[in-house]
Amino acid sequence: MSRKIKIEPYKGPAGGWGSMHSVARHMKDEGMLVRGAPVLAKQNKPDGFACVSCAWAKPDPAHPAEFCENGAKATFWELTSERNPPEAFLRHTVSEMRGWSDYELEKAGRLTHPMRFNHETDRYEAVGWDEAFAEIGAELAAIRQQDPKGVVFYTSGRASLETSYMYQLFARLYGNNNLPDSSNMCHESTSVALPESIGVAVGTVTLEHFEKADALFFFGQNVGSNSPRMLHQLEEAKKRGAAIVSFNPLRERGLERFTNPQDPVQMATRGETRISDAYHQVRPGGDIAVLAGMSKWLFEADLRATADGEDPVLDHDFLAEHTHGLSAFRDFIEALDWNDLEREAGLSRDEIEAAARIYASANGVIGVYGMGLTQHRLGVDTVQMLVNLLLLRGNVGKDGAGICPVRGHSNVQGQRTVGISEKPELVPLDRLAEQYGFEPPREEGMSTVDACRGIIEGRVSAFLGLGGNFLRAVPERELMEANWPRMRLNVQIATKLNRSHLFNGKRAYLLPCLGRTEHDEQATGPQVVTIEDSTSCIRVSKPVHPPASEMLRSEPAIVAGIAMATLPDNPNVPWRDWVGDYARIREAIAGTYPDIFHDFNTRMFEKGGFRKPVPADERVWKTDTGRANFKLPKALGASFDNGNDDTVLRLITLRSNDQFNTTVYGYRDRFRGIEGTRMVVLLNGEDMERFGIRDGEMLGMETAVGDGVIRRMSGFRATRYDIPKGSCGAYYPECNALVPLWQYAEKSKVPAAKSVPVRLLRDLAHA
Structure with missing residues (x-):
């Protein structure tokens, strides 16, 4: 596919007319x-469907x-006429x-019929x-007899x-x-860090906390592209005088300026809300140094306040009653040298x-972060x-304060929460055993990295994918694609074609499912x-919408169909009844997790749903x-x-604002001013001069790790961008x-993927 490439700075805000035009364009492109409009009116509403894109509240x-611009794109992408x-x-x-792009594969439209690959x-x-x-079922049953641990x-x-529990x-x-x-x-x-620190694996805030916060600190999160509906909460926070401070290597437009498409005055006057009071372009992997530096100032300021008879800066009552390890943390922080902190952070003292002064002046602070930290x-x-x-x-467990990891996919x-975990200690296995009359496995299972290793090493016999584009999302793509066909069986449950479906083991099946927006009629209605x-x-x-094909089946029906064909009959597991009435699945979930789902x-x-403890x-x-x-922390720099x-x-x-995870909706990264291509490498101007690279020059990249594996890619267009020295994107x-x-x-x-050591190579520009 030939596209005109256009790269120039985007001067507009997040939201506004740019968002409106983008929604209209995608509505037209997908035959919507x-x-x-009637479908969007039901999106994220009590009488409608939860967006299939991000997980924001x-x-x-x-x-x-x-709905936001990207949420609308996700809906149109699912309900396309193609x-x-x-x-x-x-x-x-x-x-x-395999020669098609990610965009072209999914643009082909909704899958309508179960498919089997013919080698x-x-x-x-x-x-x-x-x-x-x-x-x-026959293939899985045969593998189970040999080695049940060989299936992912x-x-x-x-x-x-409901589907996840099944x-x-x-x-x-x-x-x-x-x-x-x-x-x-x-x-x-997050799921590893927070339980050790505060005893829960999730964030502690709700939208009510946002309504009461005096300050919000953002770290490594691109709200404008990855969770745009949060901009409403940020706009409201700014109107009542809350401070917002952002730390991110790139200046993301959503954390700079926002025009609310639902505000007629702003739209008519092209007015904007300034989001961040301060924006600091931290070095990739330098956030530990930033946080340590802020802590260092707080300890010093607290000592000065005590000496001067002023109110303390730290919450000593909270620290004494609720925390452990403060003394060791203070010793660690006080021993740090500012030269080291500045070097690792890429910021000045x-x-x-x-930033620490703003933090100290606020009674309630929310810390918001994304994958730039994780x-x-x-x-x-x-x-x-x-x-x-x-x-x-004391900014955990009080109004207007807490920690807020911004999750990606919608559920x-x-x-x-309902048991999708490779770690058996996180799942009530004894309760499952009692409910369903079997002895659950107790050994730790494979994480994503473990599964990739198993596939590369030939230890995985079968892969079942409940949605997603696994092969495209994981690292080490060349080794993964080369070894994927060694598997005995692949089963992919999906709405559209993607690259993971194009590398197949000895047997492979592509099973089309209903989307979340589509009517799901079962035995009880x-x-x-x-x-x-x-x-x-x-x-x-x-x-809210008719299915794309009468041949589609729901995800619960597909999971049950495979399970019943694979496993011996178990009278305690009513697969058919569950498919006929999802309320029965919810009863089973409540039986396993009564404290959460009673x-x-x-x-x-209930109005607004309910919150788990x-x-x-x-x-x-x-x-x-x-x-x-x-x-x-083990070090001040988080990179390798x-x-x-x-x-x-x-x-x-x-990610661009024209994609969600591996799904690419188009080739317009409006906020970064890049149109017609995704094969770019964003470079700091001083680095370009240092290396003698021209804007628009074609380059290759090679991973600089020296482990004996050659990882190279070609065809990246050098693009001058506001990014910290020593970094590229x-x-x-x-x-x-x-x-x-x-x-x-x-x-964890x-x-x-946020600080991969690479070298730029001219001799690989077109290899």
């Missing part, structure tokens, strides 16, 4: 001009239009389709549902609570805890101290350093599902010490490289081939 009462039926697959071999013809061919289930049960973050039970009945999910690639660092070697340490900063002034947090958002609120989602079928219809928000600490723990080689740059993987998932599998966050195994 007539159907689009849904306010109550809702805004008149409770179809990809069996006859379309007869026109193209799978080998041919002789190199094509997918239609197969009946019963035949597909029988063949998949992967989930993307879209599947409902899926995790299927895996455990099968005989393993191999339940990696998309959280393993993004917020697993004055900048760091100015996807580093010391991602866990970085998250815990943010907790440390919040604890110093990725909820999946973990229309069904609804539930999801959990980033603030731990659980809500009902009601479909009266599930009633409470899910978050003890830390009540200052109840479920930690090893019974208190909130200060944790010490030591920064001593000036030929090595730290590569940050980026390129789009995910295109540049995943540069991310080594073994470069992951310690303790999250791929370290």
Whole structure:
């Protein structure tokens, strides 16, 4: 596909007319001009469906239009008029389709019929549902007899609570805890860090906290592209005088300026709300140094205040009653040298101290962060350093304060709540055993990194994918694609074609499912599902649109169909009854998790849904010490490289505002002013001069790790950009081939995709 490339700075705000035009364009492109508006009116509403895009909270009462630009794109992408039926697959071999882009693969439209891959013809061919289930079940049953631990049960973050619960039970009945999910690639660092620090694996804030916060500190999070509906809360915070301070290597437009598309005056006058009072372009992986520097100023300011007889800066009552490890943390911080902090942070002492003064002046502070903190070697340490900063002034467990990890996919947090986890200690296995009359496996299962290793080493016999684009999302792409066909069986449950479906084992099936927006009729009538958002609120989602094909089946029906064809009959597991009435699944969930889901079928219809217990928000600490723990980082720099080689740059993987995760909606990254291509490398102007690189020159990149594996990519257009010296940026998932599998966050195994050591190569420009 030939596209005109246009790269020039974008001067507009987030939101505004740019957002309106983008929504209108995608509405037209997906054939939604007539159907689009009524569907959007139901998006994220109590009588409608939960967005299939991000997991940001849904306010109550809702805004008149409770969707963002990217949420609208996700809806149009799912409800597109384009179809990809069996006859379309007869026109193209799978080998041919490997040459298509991510955009072209999904743009082909909705899958309409179950498909089986034929190695002789190199094509997918239609197969009946019963035949597909029988063949998949027979293969899985045979593998189970040999080694039940050789099968991976992967989930993307879209599947409902009901489907996720069934899926995790299927895996455990099968005989393993191999339940990696998309959280393993993004917020697993959160899930490891927060329990050690404050005793919960999730954030502690709700939208009510945002309404009362005096200040918000952002770290490594691009609100304008990844959670745009949060801009409403930020706009409201600014109107009441709250301070917002942002730390991010790139200046993301959503954290700079916002025009509310639902404000007629702003739209008519092209008015804007300034979001960040201060914006600091921290060095990739330098957030630990920033947080340590802020803590250092706070300790010093508190000593000065005490000496001068002024009010203390630290919350000494909170620290004495609720925390553990303060003395060791103080000693660690006081021993740090400002020269080291400035070097690692990429910021001056004055900048760091100015941020600390704003923090100290606010009674209630929320710390908001994304994958800019979690996807580093010391991602866990970085998250815990943010907790440390919040604890110093008692900013956990009070109104207008807390920690807020911004989750990605719409139900990725909820999946973990109902058992999608490779870690058996996080799942009530004894209760499952009692409910379903079996002995669950107790060994730790495979995370995403473990699954990739197993596939490369030939230890994985089968891969079941409940949504997602696993092969495109993971690191080490060349090795993964080369070894994927060694597997005995691949099963992909999906709405559209993607690259993960084009590399197949000895047997491979593509099973099309209903989207969340589509009517789901079962034996007892229309069904609804539930999801959990980033603030731990659980809500009902009601479909609003006819299915793309009468052949589609719901995700619960597909999971049950495979399970029944695979496993021996168990009278305690009513798969058919669950598919016929999802309320029965919710009753089973409540039986496994009574403290969270008691009266599930009633409470899910409550106004605003219901929130699961978050003890830390009540200052109840479920930690090893019974208190909130200060944790010490291993180093000030979270990256793998030591920064001593000036030929090595730290590569940050980026998403555009025309994509969500691996789904690419188009080639217009409006906020960065890049149109017509995604093969760019964003470079600091001084670095370009240092290397003698011209703007627009074509370059290659090579990972600089010296582990004996050559990781190279070509065809990147050099683009001058406002990015810290020593850094560069390129789009995910295109540049995943540069991310080594073994470069992951310690303790959480999250791929370290936000500071990959690379060298620029001219001789690879067109290789």
